[in-house]
Amino acid sequence: MSLSTSNPDHQARNPVTGVRGMNDLLPHETEIWQFMEQGFRLVLQNHGYQEIRLPLIERTELFQHSIGDSTDIVQKEMYTFADRNDESLTLRPEGTAGVMRAVIEHGLFHQPQRLWYMGPMFRYERPQKGRYRQFHQFGVELLGYQGVEADAEIIAISARLWRFLGIDDLKLQLNMLGSEKSRFRYRQVLQTYLRQHAHRLDEVSKLRLDTNPLRILDSKNPEVRAVLEEAPLLDDFLSEEDKLRCSHLCTLLDDMGIDYHKNSRLVRGLDYYDGAVFEWVTTRLGAQNAVCAGGRYDGLAEKIGGSATPAAGFAIGLERLVALLETLNQLPTTSHLHAYLLYTSDQWTSAAFTLAESLRDKLPQLRMMVHCGGGSMKSRLRRADKSKAECALIIGEEELRDSRVQIKHMRSNAETLLIHRDQLAAWLQEHFRL
RNA sequence: GUGGGCGUAGCUCAGUGGUAGAGCACUGGAUUGUGGCUCCAGCGGUCGUGGGUUCAAUACCCAUCGUCCACCCCA
Incomplete structure (x- = not known):
């Protein structure tokens, strides 16, 4: 059997194309990307954050342990392959796990870290508006601070990024997931409730009943949402400490003049989140409405073999942000030739x-x-x-x-x-x- | 992985069972070495690919690939 690639006629009719879901950024688009990236660099530099640059490839187990084995990302969305020595490697589907790995590996935890990163991430999903197989994230990590002032700082930074870019369209959604202990108690109660209404749940939600019932909370299915109307609330299972943290954070945001909407159905798809979580959402981008999301993940370091370290951070989906900038006509003026x-x-x-x-x-x-x-x-x-x-x-x-x-x-x-x-x-x- | 829409010129799109058009872009000219506006001309397509129906398919049917949107999921 011979490959026909050496046949020029064949090549002319079947030009090599790019890979599905992996987009070229053409010259007329890179200008707005550079504008955005330079803005991010400046704002983060002004907050005393430093850039960290990491490999695109990590050991598969890093993501299994951090993002969580039962999540969709790990189960069906990772670009995983065997290296030549049969080690299982994965193209990073997100940035936080790698940052934690590097910080642990290089002993940077001897003092708190203020870090940011930017670069491509990879998830094997069906492409759609605002969702691509190679996409780009800008992420911020604040490591080593236990108090909610850390949560407040990163939220304030995110808000400042929007202001810097001239975006006033994004709305902040906030929730308190609470400690692992409170979540575990709630999980039991929610499971029991949902089992009683299992006949009204869709297939996916039924599967989640056992693996990750909290994820059912942000289902878009109207019938499922109807069931959730009567469901017990996570808020009622938070410990006194969780509640105190929540109100303290809200006060800080109020004092800084940052508007937010408490959304008790906001749960995140990655297992490592605990404490406060948040999303900046828009109504202008169709189904993929979250432009930025983050929260606290104090348990993550331990999950990948480090010592317990408090941590909070967020990531911005840059393709989504660019799309938003385009709808808002916030395009920078070009610097023309002399x-x-x-x-x-x-x-x-x-x-x-x-x-x-x-x-x-x-x-x-x-x-x-x-x-x-x-x-x-x-x-x-x-x-x-x-x-x-x-x-x-x-x-x-x-x-x-x-x-x-x-x-x-x-x-x-x-x-x-x-x-x-x-x-x-x-x-x-x-x-x-x- | 599931569902739906769409694949015609570099781009945006018309169109018809008798093998194709417009606008923009590009090239040249009207203007011997002076852009923009206007006018004229030219370049450019096996109508995504493969098969089927037909005397004849770009059009109808099937498959396939690509793309977009939605579900799912998430940034």
């Missing part, structure tokens, strides 16, 4: 490139594009126009004869200038305040 250098005929190519190099040497801040690809004068100027440059710098036979350069303003009707090439850099510096 100049487009063109020559009237290809016989002056060398003169043009020589001039360009000397200008770049003298003016490192100069944003200039040099013409490539020949064409008529008309098309050369049209290219200059399309480049959105402020002015065209033109050289041709006449200009070269007496060492001048023509400056043509493309965005105004200001008169065309002829300037000696020795004075061009000075003129550009002055005109564009370089």
Whole structure:
């Protein structure tokens, strides 16, 4: 059997495509991503957080132990493969587990850590609006603080990120899951209640009855939701300490002027959450409405073999945030070129490139594009126009004869200038305040 | 994994059982070396792929792949 890939005809008809659910970010999109990323970096830097960069691949067991064996992510959404030595490895489906692993592994827990990360995550799911197999998260982790001021700090940071980006559309949903002990008691009671109404539950919820009954709480199924109307509330099973933490956190948020909505049905899909959890949601993105989610996970470090360490954090789905920015028309203004250098005929190519190099040497801040690809004068100027440059710098036979350069303003009707090439850099510096 | 919509030019989309069109984009010209506006011309498609029905399929049927949306799940 022979592969047909060497047949050019076959290749022409079947070009290699990208992988399903893994998107290319094309040039017209990267601008908004850079705007967002630079904003994030700045805000986090201003809060004293440091970046951490980690491998995309971890041992599979890391995610099994941290995210939880019974979760959908671990059970059916991970990109898991055997390494050449038969070790089971996995493309990270989220960032927190890796951060905890690295912090434990490198002994960073001797003092609290304020960390952020950004990068691609991988989950094998059917792609949909706001949900892709390779997607990007920006995450923040605050490690080593027991008190709710840590929860308040990360929520305040998230709120500030929205403000920085000019987003006022997101609403904060908040819930208190409580300690493992309170959750366990509630779980029993909820299970008992739901078993009595099992005939009204859908298939998925029935399966969850045994594995993870709390997850049924955020079901979208109307019938299931009807059953939940009468269900016992998690709030009633919280310990005094949990309640105190909750009210303290709410007070802090109130004092900072951060609005929130208490949602007792908000449970998270990853097993490691406990204490306060939150989501920032929008109504503008269809079904995948959570742009940012996080909470406290004091138990996580122990689950992956570290010593008990309090921790809180959140992650932002960047594709979703970009989509939101686009609906809100919060696009940044682009920084256009100052100049487009063109020559009237290809016989002056060398003169043009020589001039360009000397200008770049003298003016490192100069944003200039040099013409490539020949064409008529008309098309050369049209290219200059399309480049959105402020002015065209033109050289041709006449200009070269007496060492001048023509400056043509493309965005105004200001008169065309002829300037000696020795004075061009000075003129550009002055005109564009370089 | 389940359900539904959609695959026609680089992009956005019309269209018909008799092998295809528009707008935008691109190239050239009207304007010997001067963009934008206008006009003219040109380039560009085995109508996703494979099979079936038919004298004839881009159109109808089946399959398959891709894509989008929703379920599920989550950021």
